[in-house]
Amino acid sequence: MAEPRVSTIDGKLAQEFAIPSHVEEVKDKMTDFAKRHAAEGRRVVVITSGGTKVPLESRTVRFLDNFSSGRRGASSAEYFIDAGYAVIFLHRHRSLYPYTRMLSNINMMDALQFSSAGAASNSGEVVVNQQVLPNITKVLKRYQEVKERRLLLPIEFSVLSEYLHLLRAAAQALSTIGSKAMFYLAAAVSDFYIPASEMPEHKIQSSNGPLQLRLNMVPKILSPLVKDWAPQAFVISFKLETDATILLEKAQRALDTYRHQAVVANVLDSRRGYVMVVTPETQAELILTEDDVKNDVEIEERIVSNLTSAHKKFIDQ
Amino acid sequence: MAEPRVSTIDGKLAQEFAIPSHVEEVKDKMTDFAKRHAAEGRRVVVITSGGTKVPLESRTVRFLDNFSSGRRGASSAEYFIDAGYAVIFLHRHRSLYPYTRMLSNINMMDALQFSSAGAASNSGEVVVNQQVLPNITKVLKRYQEVKERRLLLPIEFSVLSEYLHLLRAAAQALSTIGSKAMFYLAAAVSDFYIPASEMPEHKIQSSNGPLQLRLNMVPKILSPLVKDWAPQAFVISFKLETDATILLEKAQRALDTYRHQAVVANVLDSRRGYVMVVTPETQAELILTEDDVKNDVEIEERIVSNLTSAHKKFIDQ
Numbered sequence: 144m145a146e147p148r149v150s151t152i153d154g155k156l157a158q159e160f161a162i163p164s165h166v167e168e169v170k171d172k173m174t175d176f177a178k179r180h181a182a183e184g185r186r187v188v189v190i191t192s193g194g195t196k197v198p199l200e201s202r203t204v205r206f207l208d209n210f211s212s213g214r215r216g217a218s219s220a221e222y223f224i225d226a227g228y229a230v231i232f233l234h235r236h237r238s239l240y241p242y243t244r245m246l247s248n249i250n251m252m253d254a255l256q257f258s259s260a261g262a263a264s265n266s267g268e269v270v271v272n273q274q275v276l277p278n279i280t281k282v283l284k285r286y287q288e289v290k291e292r293r294l295l296l297p298i299e300f301s302v303l304s305e306y307l308h309l310l311r312a313a314a315q316a317l318s319t320i321g322s323k324a325m326f327y328l329a330a331a332v333s334d335f336y337i338p339a340s341e342m343p344e345h346k347i348q349s350s351n352g353p354l355q356l357r358l359n360m361v362p363k364i365l366s367p368l369v370k371d372w373a374p375q376a377f378v379i380s381f382k383l384e385t386d387a388t389i390l391l392e393k394a395q396r397a398l399d400t401y402r403h404q405a406v407v408a409n410v411l412d413s414r415r416g417y418v419m420v421v422t423p424e425t426q427a428e429l430i431l432t433e434d435d436v437k438n439d440v441e442i443e444e445r446i447v448s449n450l451t452s453a454h455k456k457f458i459d460q
Numbered sequence: 461m462a463e464p465r466v467s468t469i470d471g472k473l474a475q476e477f478a479i480p481s482h483v484e485e486v487k488d489k490m491t492d493f494a495k496r497h498a499a500e501g502r503r504v505v506v507i508t509s510g511g512t513k514v515p516l517e518s519r520t521v522r523f524l525d526n527f528s529s530g531r532r533g534a535s536s537a538e539y540f541i542d543a544g545y546a547v548i549f550l551h552r553h554r555s556l557y558p559y560t561r562m563l564s565n566i567n568m569m570d571a572l573q574f575s576s577a578g579a580a581s582n583s584g585e586v587v588v589n590q591q592v593l594p595n596i597t598k599v600l601k602r603y604q605e606v607k608e609r610r611l612l613l614p615i616e617f618s619v620l621s622e623y624l625h626l627l628r629a630a631a632q633a634l635s636t637i638g639s640k641a642m643f644y645l646a647a648a649v650s651d652f653y654i655p656a657s658e659m660p661e662h663k664i665q666s667s668n669g670p671l672q673l674r675l676n677m678v679p680k681i682l683s684p685l686v687k688d689w690a691p692q693a694f695v696i697s698f699k700l701e702t703d704a705t706i707l708l709e710k711a712q713r714a715l716d717t718y719r720h721q722a723v724v725a726n727v728l729d730s731r732r733g734y735v736m737v738v739t740p741e742t743q744a745e746l747i748l749t750e751d752d753v754k755n756d757v758e759i760e761e762r763i764v765s766n767l768t769s770a771h772k773k774f775i776d777q
Contacts (some may be wrong), residue, residue, distance in 0.1 A: 189747045196525075202702040202728060204648070206734065208513075208525045217554060219751075243569050252560050255588065255596075260776055269588040269596050279572075279586050286569045330520070334666030345702045346728075349651030349677055358671040385519040385662045 155310065159338045166312050169298055173231055173316035176296045180229035181320040186454065188228045189313045191330035192216020193235025195303040199337060199356070204346045206302075207358075211300070212247075213238025215381075215414075215443060216297075220286075220295065220325060227249035229294050231317075233309055236301045242286040246276060281367035294303045303333050304407035307364055314372035322458045323424075324376040326368065327450070331383065336361050365401045377454045378403035385411045394421040404457065407446060415442060420449050465627035469679045473628065477621035477657045484616055485627050488635035490548055491688075491777050493613045497546035497638040505545045506630045508647035509533020510552025512620040516654060516673070521663045523619075524675075529706045530555025532731075532760060536644060537612065538602075541765035545642075547612050548634075550626055552647070553618045559603040561686075562595060622651050624681055630683065631689035642695040643685065644767070646724075648700065682718045694771045695720035700729045711738040721774065724763060732759060737766050 163169075163307050177187045195208035217239040222231045224241075224300040225438040232241065239247055244255075258268040262326065271279050279441055298313075302307040317324035335358035339382040347354065380397060384390045387410045398421065409418040429445040494504045510533065511526035534556040534559045537547045541558075549558065556564055563571075571592040575585040588596050606612050615630075617623040634641035652675035664671065682767075686695055697714060701707045702729045711723040715738065725734040746762040 153711065166769075199524075200673070204527050204700065204702065205650075206727065207516075208523055210521050210523065232753055240567065243567055246568050250557065250560055252562050252600060257597075257600070258585070258587070267597060268575070269590070269600060270575070270588040271585070271588075280574075280584065281574055283569060283574070283586060302698070333522075333665075335671045346700075347651075353677055354652045354673075354675040355674040358673070360666055376703065383663075385521065386516070399694055411521065444744055 145168050150366045151310075152364065153321075156186055158313050158411050159340075160307050162308055163305045165381050166308050169309060170312035170316050171296070173296065173453050174319060174425070176231065176293075177320050177324065178385065180294075181323050183262075184449075185229045186323045186325065187231065187232045187317060188327050189233060189310075189317060190216050190220050190223070190327045191233045191306070191310060191332075192220075193238030194331040195235065195306045195333045197303050197333045197336045197358075198342070199341050200346055201344050202346070207333060209236070209331035209333055210411075213236065213240075214244065215242050216327075216329040218441050218443040219325060221325075222441075222444050223451070224258045224289055224294050224446060226451045228451070229296075230429040231296045231298060231313060232243065233298045233300065233306075233313060233330070236299045241295060242282050242289070242295070245276070245282055245302060249275065262333065270395060290448065298374060303361065305337055306330065306332060307361075310364060310368070311372060314368050314376070317376060318373045321375040322377065324373060325450070325454050326373065326376055326378045328365070328378070328380045332361070334361055335359065352404070355356075363401075363451055365397075365403065368400050369403045375417055379405045379450060382406050382408040383411060384408075384413065387413075391419065391421065391426070395420070398423050405450065405453065419448060422453070462584065466556070469681065469684045470628075472679050473624055476657075477624050477653075477658065479625055479716035480622045482747045484627050486626060487633050489628055490613065490615070491636060493546065493610075494550065494634050495610075495642065496635050498640050499710065502544060502546045502641065503768075504548065504634060504637060504776075505540050505636060505642040505644050506550060506627075507533050507537050507644045508550045508623070508627060508649075509537075510555030511648040512623045512650050513618050514620050514650045514653045514675075515659070517663055518656070518659050518661050519663070524650060524652070526648035526650055528552070528555065531537070531561065533644075533646040534558050534561045535758050535760040536646065536764055539758075539761050540644075541606055541611050543764060543768045544696060545768070546613075548613045548630060550615045550617065550623075550630060553616045556639045557614070558612060559599050559606070561598055562593070562770065564597065566592065566629075569633075572696065620653055620678065621647060624678075627681060627685070629692070630688060631693070634693060637691045639694065642767070642771050643693055643695045645682070645697045647697070649678070649774050651678055652676065653674060661680040680718075680722065682714075686718050686720045694774050696722045696724060696767060697725050700731065701723040701725075704730075708738065708743070711736070714742050722767065722770065735759060735763060737763065739770070 180187050193213035194211035197207040198355050199205040220232050220241040223230050224420050254272050258270045299307055382394050390408050394408040406421045407418055415450050418429050420427045430440050469555050497504050509532035511528035514524040516522040537549050537558040540547050571589050572586050575587045575588050699711050712727040714723050723738045724735055734745050737744045748759050
């Protein structure tokens, strides 16, 4: 394959966004991971998940953030693995994590207890109360299996600059496996940032009066990702709006602009029960019924099922 | 006691910061908690902990945040309880929590395992691997004891407006126990906000170009807290700076302005090993030695020891 040409965004990334010191090491890890799994016949998906931090000061006390628990990315990772994929999980530090997410809504101390008397040989053991966590056996088994088979490679970011450089590294790493690679860009990435050159070093003093901030637009990384870094991959972006009336148009405009394969479009308030998968030719509405919700069906199962089928067709073409 | 006079900040709070629907209910809970413990001879401390979110849109996708894991507040709560206090823990949703904080740096799934064979009566049990969590027995015991004795009342906030209204409610609730009340204001509260009236409803569109933000200054709530809401309480504020050269002066200026009892002053980079406790008359430096660090001594133990002594003197006067 030809060396990807240096686009203006590559230059901007190098200039205005601090390069994480471990990026080359992570890239090697991702390359090995992708090659190994592709050799074993697996497709590989890079899932981005969680929000990005945008620092307002270089010794950061304050930052801009995006609403995102990482729920969609974490649950999707599980369904991709169930569908036979290997997953690179590029996620915000402390956002929800596959399998472990089941522990996120409780105080874990409330789910632990000392092992009951009677089992004298085990006295002093701390056990999980399975009335508090009824699915723990099933989920822990699956977690251990996935770990044992090394199907999940977790990579963390916190700030926007880490996200941007690590995603580029992931794209370059996965360019080695061509169309077997999928990008599922579910992270809530900031559209705005303060360039390093305009950032104060120290904590902004409130005694100086009201705060004026001027934020630049973050370069649209989807463009070089599709054109230059991983041109053969199957790429899905996400569109979250609060205003449903502009959603479809924005999804279609994104496909026109970036020429990737699909947009998963959703509205903040209804995102757990309704999404639209938009491609240049089709629009599929995925909806959870009341029965689905009762049976703990998650919409990510439907999204992943839709996209893995589309990816298969894409590869076969 | 006379009805607290309506200061301008009360008016501002009502006008510009949405009142949480459960604030009266929480206030009653806090009042009961404080009275019960004071009647049993305990002092009561309100600890605020974690950062505050400042939304940029009313259907919030983006927000400003403050760097804070909630570590200092969560560990201090444990030491206050050890010192005989009852604790109202007013903390940011998902920030570190007393006792449970020991689980925050691991993936909990990595600390769980299926109970070993041999103990047949326990088959199917999920147990904590005490090689991963060597202190779990001690900490779980203490957690259960504190819960049983109802020494810790957790109250959550996420956004700045919740924090402000809940802190006022806490101050009013604790005014019923006079000087037995302490406020330990460790939360990292935003100095800036966007008033509801100037906030766009929908997600800010990046296609409109660079983002200009103008943020107002958050009213200094310490002033009515000390003067009006809980005038007999022992009040400690915190000062975090990145620039060590302005720290002491800023602490002293705060004491001059607000007339409270103490400032815990610290610098971002060294905050885990060094703080200054500044009162109108004294400055005490608290420092962890290398040996302390080796022995897992936490600086919060020293801070709490210093302040509980000072609180005792304050009550006896």
